[in-house]
Amino acid sequence: MPAPFSSLSDFRAVLQALPRSDAQAEAAARDRNGQLTKPPGALGRLEDLAIWYAGWRGTGRPVLERPQVIVFAGNHGVTARGVSAFPAEVTVQMVANFRAGGAAINQLAKAFGATMAVHELELDRPTADFTTAPAMSEAELVAALAVGWQAVDPDADLLVVGEMGIGNTTPAAAIACALFGGQPGEWTGRGTGVDDAGLALKTQVVAEGLALHPDRDPLEVLRCLGGREIAAMAGAIARAHQARIPVILDGFICTAAAAVLALAAEGALDHCVAGHASAEAAHRTLLSKLGKAPLLELGLRLGEGSGAALAIGVLKGAVACHSGMATFAEAGVSDG
Numbered sequence: 001m002p003a004p005f006s007s008l009s010d011f012r013a014v015l016q017a018l019p020r021s022d023a024q025a026e027a028a029a030r031d032r033n034g035q036l037t038k039p040p041g042a043l044g045r046l047e048d049l050a051i052w053y054a055g056w057r058g059t060g061r062p063v064l065e066r067p068q069v070i071v072f073a074g075n076h077g078v079t080a081r082g083v084s085a086f087p088a089e090v091t092v093q094m095v096a097n098f099r100a101g102g103a104a105i106n107q108l109a110k111a112f113g114a115t116m117a118v119h120e121l122e123l124d125r126p127t128a129d130f131t132t133a134p135a136m137s138e139a140e141l142v143a144a145l146a147v148g149w150q151a152v153d154p155d156a157d158l159l160v161v162g163e164m165g166i167g168n169t170t171p172a173a174a175i176a177c178a179l180f181g182g183q184p185g186e187w188t189g190r191g192t193g194v195d196d197a198g199l200a201l202k203t204q205v206v207a208e209g210l211a212l213h214p215d216r217d218p219l220e221v222l223r224c225l226g227g228r229e230i231a232a233m234a235g236a237i238a239r240a241h242q243a244r245i246p247v248i249l250d251g252f253i254c255t256a257a258a259a260v261l262a263l264a265a266e267g268a269l270d271h272c273v274a275g276h277a278s279a280e281a282a283h284r285t286l287l288s289k290l291g292k293a294p295l296l297e298l299g300l301r302l303g304e305g306s307g308a309a310l311a312i313g314v315l316k317g318a319v320a321c322h323s324g325m326a327t328f329a330e331a332g333v334s335d336g
């Protein structure tokens with residue numbers, strides 16, 4: 001099925017029409033949670049997670065059996081400015097590695113029972129260097145959003161989106177700064193591991209991009225400062241919302257993509273939880289701007305969907321307890 005938009009204004013309309021969580025299913029799940037054989041609240045955040053998941057899946061007793069991981073790859077013109085510790089060729093090389101099963105995300109998707117799809121977005125045609133021109137035209141942005149939209153398996157019951165794109169912590173920082181304000185230095189980190197001089201240059205590059213592209217409309221920010229894999233993640237997150245598929249957000253780049261949606265349409269990320277807090281320092285700031293508390297904190301700074309994939313285990317645990325535990329009445333346990 002083609003994406004239900006062929007222009008940016010169509011996409012804006014899609015975002016305004018996204019569904020809400022099913023309040024009845026959520027209430028049924030809350031009621032069931034109160035009857036399970038444990039002291040009230042003893043499963044901590046797992047209880048809230050299960051109730052949230054139930055609302056999006058539209059049943060008080062949901063299952064989580066078909067998680068999908070999608071990795072989007074894109075190349076960035078801004079790498080010409082020397083913003084990454086690695087060369088841009090690594091993007092296409094890593095795509096081959098994903099296809100061969102050799103990357104971290106392959107192992108994590110397998111470990112947590114998720115299918116994994118890889119979509120490369122015109123790797124031989126990097127986006128424009130945003131310090132000289134908008135990263136993408138409107139047509140290019142819409143095409144990338146559509147790749148993301150169409151990559152989502154409508155039969156999945158959980159989505160993780162990840163990315164591969166050498167240089168992409170730079171557009172992520174620029175997007176975050178454009179959306180939430182503050183100084184470029186507060187949003188710019190070391191990514192793959194640039195040294196102090198590299199970090200200073202990267203911060204300068206982010207500042208130049210923000211100065212050249214003053215429009216703060218969220219989708220214009222994505223077009224001017226983003227990248228194809230970042231736009232594809234946004235498209236996939238929006239599609240998941242439309243299909244009531246809950247999403248676990250990954251690291252800084254994924255969260256920057258999601259933040260565009262959050263500012264474009266109220267409630268656009270209600271179907272998302274934060275899988276982890278990455279070691280890229282600004283990720284924590286970005287999550288707090290979005291009101292999302294990370295499930296895990298493991299010092300990861302990889303991307304690819306890796307932290308979110310790990311959090312599939314947490315969510316599976318929450319749903320298994322919620323839907324599989326006995327109630328006090330069923331087990332003949334006194335409920336105090």
Ligand SMILES: Cc1cc2ncn([C@H]3O[C@H](COP(=O)(O)O)[C@@H](O)[C@H]3O)c2cc1C
Pocket residue numbers: 083084085086090094163164165166167168169170190191192193194302303304
């Ligand atoms: C071998 C390798 C595998 C990766 N997997 C994810 N990234 C991560 O690092 C990149 C972002 O960092 P920066 O902005 O500093 O380039 C992205 O590709 C991200 O997915 C990788 C980076 C490398 C080198």
Ligand SMILES: O=C(O)c1cccnc1
Pocket residue numbers: 169190191192250251252253254278279280283300301302303304
């Ligand atoms: O937060 C992330 O996902 C991240 C951080 C550094 C490099 N790549 C990804």
